[in-house]
Amino acid sequence: MSEGPPYDLWYWAEIPGRGEFVRLALEAGATAYRDRAREEGSETLARDLETRSGQRPFAPPYLVAGDLCLAQTANILLFLGERHGLAPADPGGRSFAHQLQLTVADIVAEAHDVHHPVAVGLYYRDQKAEAARAAKAFRDERIPKYLGYFEAVLSDRGPWLLGNDWSYPDLSLFQLVEGLDYAFPRRMKTLAGGLSRVLALRDRVREMPELADYLASERRIPFNEDGIFRHYPELDAE
């Protein structure tokens, strides 16, 4: 499905983070790309970011596509969705796919803020008391609200978020659920009964032939405690 020179993806090499949402779309779309910081190190990324002007990214991930430099995860996916047919082409479907992606982005940001409620510039160990309070609210209110929303979307349509075919937000919802399962396994077990459609979708993405090689490869970075989804047992509960 690829055309022209390969894309350059720039994202921190050590964590799945927001870069993984882009990587899943590139992989599922069989799109040629170079994962520059994984090849050359995150120091190279930091230097590259500093030298960019014009279509200047605020932060990684960003994707260089010929003359274009695209930043913001959802914006990159909007572009890839249109260019490689990873989302519906009609205005309603295109917009709803993007809306779903932005909603995934919102809960991803909240999942990060659970362990960094005071400041992204401080360590977790310097905000543990605040994180414990934030985690309770996230577990009790926010995870059910967001995943309940995606469950409702799947009950409107299904079996995929946009209906009969997979699109890029399905890949992102998969990554979100994987991350929540990693960070909050006890809570996710409690909620599983009300999330049958969301969990079935997660399983369906996990089995996509388009992703089989990638998910089994070393290119797929495991979740870890430097990333967005972190397993701190003291922040999880039933």
Place this chain on the structure above:
Amino acid sequence: MSEGPPYDLWYWAEIPGRGEFVRLALEAGATAYRDRAREEGSETLARDLETRSGQRPFAPPYLVAGDLCLAQTANILLFLGERHGLAPADPGGRSFAHQLQLTVADIVAEAHDVHHPVAVGLYYRDQKAEAARAAKAFRDERIPKYLGYFEAVLSDRGPWLLGNDWSYPDLSLFQLVEGLDYAFPRRMKTLAGGLSRVLALRDRVREMPELADYLASERRIPFNEDGIFRHYPELDAE
């Protein structure tokens, strides 16, 4: 510039919030719309939101445009930008405008989390200690980082974010700076010297003929302590 039946905008009636970013684009684009919750009350909005399916919003604001129901602020603005010429039409310009809007959305979310670092479902008075710590980091690190980014974008191009003509992210940057000035006047005064391009852009939007009637009208909702940008003097400092 309007075509077809007017749009229906749905957003909470009592605060500018995220709805204001949409309202500014509708007003500057001379686009016919009904501000449904301001006409009929926020209870009507809550009921409307509950009954929607299909293109189901996660939260307000959402815009009903014929058969389409669009949610997520940046997604609505992407649509209005294309439909009403409020952003460049070429792929690079369209994408960069959207990227800037998503970056505004990120700092808007962080500005909200300053007074709600633990949980959106708790009152400010129940998280004041955490908010004081979060505010210091936001003032010292995040405001300079984000506004410095927009300053750099304006130095690449200018006088508007996308170059010679205004586009929807300019309206949003105006609203962001107005909000930060309202919530953190002492800090913003300290930072002003390094933000000459951003502040000049804010002033330029404030004087746009397309916005004169609106900004002088009662439709323009003042910032207040139920919204995203709140003036709690104890959270501000030089």
